[in-house]
Amino acid sequence: MDRPEKPYGAVFLVDKPYQWTSFDVVKKIRNALKVKKVGHAGTLDPLATGLLIICAGKETKNIEKYQAREKEYVGSFVLGKTTESFDLEREVKQIADPSHLKKEEILQAAQSLTGDIMQIPPHHSAIRKDGKRVYESARKGFEVKLDPRPVTVKTFEITGIDLPEIHFKIVCSKGTYIRSIARDMGELLGVGAYLSALKRTAIGEFRLENAWKLELLIDKIKSEQHENL
Template sequence: MARRRRGLPVDGVLLLDKAQGISSNRALQQVRRLYEAQKAGHTGTLDPMATGLLPICFGEATKFSAYLLDADKTYRTWVRLGEMTDTGDAEGSLVERHPVPAFAECDIEAVLARFRGDIEQVPPMYSALKHQGRPLYELAREGKQVERASRRVKVYDMRLLSCAAEGFELEVRCSKGTYIRTLAEDIGQALGCGAHITYLRRLHSGPFDADSMHNLEALEQLDGPSRQAQLLPLDAMLPHVPSLEVAAIESHRLLHGQRARVDTGALVSDATARLYHDGIFLGLVRVTTPGEVAPRRLRNTASPVNE
């Protein structure tokens, strides 16, 4: 006999403003308990020091969370010059200190230009990446270092917001997998004095921005219906994916795992599309050939969703 899952069948997406000093997983568990949800997951880890946008997916929304994991992100950070830490941020131990030259804004801009576009990054030891099944940060805490292959990431835009003698503030729009700590360290190395970050805030993730976030304290003050009303629908994560509206018979076939003949318009073979019937989001389908689609990732239509 299958064990009944505890909690309520909550579905939707919450844009959480993660507080400083807690892990993304702890923030997830706090919100999950608040909603008494059966199932929840976050989409892209933020360091404990970092604050800002952490989308939380409940229930059926977890089926589509990969589209946020792969999304571009925007961050704001303060880069402290002249000091390097073992973690690349203010939570680590100081390992090197160097004098900071009197940089003009144009000097910093000239170095920033070298880090826009496609760049190579070596992931930091203090990260959740795994080596032989263990997170790198566990090995780092044991004083161990392992070889890490460099990765190609993309910095779409990097704006210098303000400057001071000891450092500067940046806003960075980048691809998934970009480590802002590593970016700051590499910029500091290029400036010849080293650096680490003392502040990091995520402002955007895919289609979502900081204007729609809710912090835990505010959510705790709401009653159940008002708290539920803060959840976004499942397809809020997928505005960039083209959509198809199908009739009842085609939706029935697709929801039962069968292919269906539909008007795919200009979509080419192997394209992904959002599937709707009567304006209700049913999930994702794949174009097998022009005029035919097959199920790719469908929601459980028996589950109550936030439409």
């Protein structure tokens, strides 16, 4: 983590803590670095954890390059219930008993959502529609019509079934919403579903196991700044 005075540029791999927004992480690192230009390469929802790439200084011009890389996630869906946000941000509602579902049906649904697909983003998301974040309208009770978008789900592997919960590994393109995959899987199976846990394990060649725990990274930055005084 060498830090030349001019021009400064750095890339940090961070394991985003649970319930932190991606911007919370950016702000924490920006304050520690005392550098104005700091940004992240791909949002993680507050209830998700895992790999977040932070770019600082001149490296912020490469954010789009990092964002474009393939993403890998592991997590779990709960079948038989759903929420307005398709995760645990909103109230859980009972839809149908999933206990009758067979392994083959679950695997077939996952296969149907693999490949080049058209996906409607969740209404509780940070994308913009008519200049506004759609989650702002959703939280006020307004429904915004969102058009399907092309995404690629390279891998959708069911790694465990313990009904009503199923566990997965997904490798997908930029712009893919795992919460939308939960929604669509629930609809295919006729029982509803929501995302109960999500961790991003890779962005391109960058792996979560090489990421910093946030507080350790902040301590490292402050220590190096002190040494350079």
